[in-house]
Amino acid sequence: MILESQLIKKHQPLYNRKLRYAYKVITLHKIMLPNRILSLTFRETERIRPNDLENIVGVFKSRKEVISYLTDLAKSNGLCPRYLNLEKPARAAPCFWSQLGWCRGVCCGRETPARYNLRVLEALGRVSIRKWPFPGPVLIRESEGHDHRGYIIDRWCLVAEADFDRDNLNVSEYDGTFDNDTYRILVRFIGNPKNAGRITPLLPGSLQKSGLPAVWQTHQIVP
Template structure:
């Protein structure tokens, strides 16, 4: 028995996506015998590019059931079934994330029709769902909606089953989760580790640090290193003798500390982070008509960047997001080059700067509002976030636009003065990486509060 699934999500950071729509067709190898289709309220905003792709927006999901309300039905309809999906690793991962948020493990055998198609249809040029079904003459409707994509996958899978007469290839392609038994040395190390947020250090026998990382659950992350099958994980498994850690409570402090510790210790298995470059940045310029435009460009030390990004996709997603959030204009920000008036004006998100309906003075006020909210250049701030226990808070000090360090204080202690805070902070280096980490974290995640001094 098979449960053929397609899931639409909010998009966003890996492992933090939320489900917006799910479709499941229970298939016995010949016909669909049961089905479940539903929009889902992800309790978070959908990325603008996903709205464009799927047509699903935040307003549509306002009254949709939340995942916990549909979880029981998902368990029932997939019980005893092999999960089938086009790019199954994505849909299966998203389901597991949602169930983990509810405190449950969700485990099923799974089968990917991309992988199966490559084995049974080697003559095909492309294996994306849309191009594959088109090439095979399979009818498809509601592309990029869960029900349409899932039904197209049903038809594709039915065709693939006819190609595999003795079912050997299908059987070989099915994947199951197999628990690996850990050596006693690894179990002993895991017993010493907390399930809290912080920075961890992996040492070899002579005490040399070979890897530094951060995690919201240190024990879980180290367990992933100990069970991983990639080259880096296997090298760590051969050399590890001990793991030490420092709790930070705040994920932002963990990110900042991890960055500085990697630079100072130069661990050999942190190569990817040592060579991580922020290649793109967000800049501001005044157009001929007086409107301040926000645009993405290659990072240039000679220009004053508002914030920086690792990838062009991260940069574009952010620009789409803040353009909508601050009622800016897609045309002025270069996101709608040929459309005037822009898409947001038609949906009443833009106030008409693209077609002369709003003055540059009024428009630029909102641009400046965005810059004030998202940039800490030349400002004095204290970023307050969670501490290492319930009675504690963490504080990050920004002075004259520079990151000075972090500290921890008791909840009964009021920290609103830079001179007082300087007595408790651990001094840290301010550089391009720390600026990116702080700005990137603040635009993606909430902290307890930010105090302007």
């Protein structure tokens, strides 16, 4: 299956410019509280830009899905539901799970904030959005060889469709928002060494396109 089918046809109407529609997702965030305990909170959003990903732990389709994820995360790692926003806070009282032995007691002083925070980060490290492996956007060719068509990707977000030759690079803008399905496709594609020849890093410079989040150039695009 060519990249176009994976990123556009498979996920219509999300990335088809003619069939765009408003959609909402739930984003999960890390917050350091005044008591130095790391808390996880979630909120509904309609659009995730590349710059937003630095502060996002994960993206979910619904409130039900993120609550299920946090519940499993807490049970598997002995985390406190109070600091995962699964239980309402209560003054000077341990969480209900600590009474059952499921929480290790950061909410009542049995576990230090430093130790708890480390365990939270370790648990999240197995499921968090991966760090973008390039210094900037990349152009992914649709096929090997002399193909003159591809896609501009920036921090896991599909930014534009590109048509290029030796002297020009013309782009057609997309929404440039983050999507979990596209993210998983790109993780597999970029992680496969066989695809390295189809990926060209783009550098800050001369490419001008109204509405795109940056201007880029590359000296590596050779038809």
